[in-house]
Amino acid sequence: MTDESPQNPFDAMMKQAQEMARTLNPALEAFSFKELEAFWPTMTRDAMEMMFGRTVNKDGLDARTRLLLILAGLTIHGAQADTALRQTVxxxxxxxxxxxxxxxxxxxVSVFAGVPxxxxxxxxxxxAMGEPKDDES
Structure with missing residues (x-):
C-alpha cells in the first residue's frame, strides 16, 4: 500500500486528456478557450442560421430560439462554462x-439552476452584453 492519497477522478481525467493532447499534437497542450473566444468572438447571423437555424429543417426552430435554449441549458448546468455562455449570449x-x-x-430556468x-x-x-459589473456601476 502506498502513502499517496486517492486522486480526484476529474483531475485524473484532465491529466489523461492533457497527455493525449501532448502525444497527438504538442501545440494543443497550450490551447486556451479564452484565446479562442478572442479570436472568434461571434459568428455571423448567416453562419448561425446555417449551423443552428432552419437551413436543414425549414419548419424547425430558428437560430435565435436554439441559442436561447442553449443558454438555458448552460445555466441549468451551473453556468460553469464561461466561454461557452458568453459566446452563446x-x-x-x-x-x-x-x-x-x-x-x-x-x-x-433559475428554479432548476439555483441561485448561485x-x-x-x-x-x-x-x-458579454458589454454591461458593467455590479461593483463597477
Missing part, C-alpha cells in the same frame, strides 16, 4: 435576441 444577440430575452431565459448558477449566468451574460 453574443451569438443570440447577433441572431436577433433582445437583451431582455436573454435575461428572461436565464431567469426562467443564475447569478453567475447573469454576470457572464452582462459581461
Amino acid at each position: 453574443r451569438h443570440a444577440l447577433e441572431a436577433g435576441a433582445k437583451k431582455q430575452e436573454i435575461v428572461e431565459t436565464i431567469g426562467q 448558477a443564475t447569478a453567475r449566468a447573469l454576470a457572464l451574460a452582462r459581461e
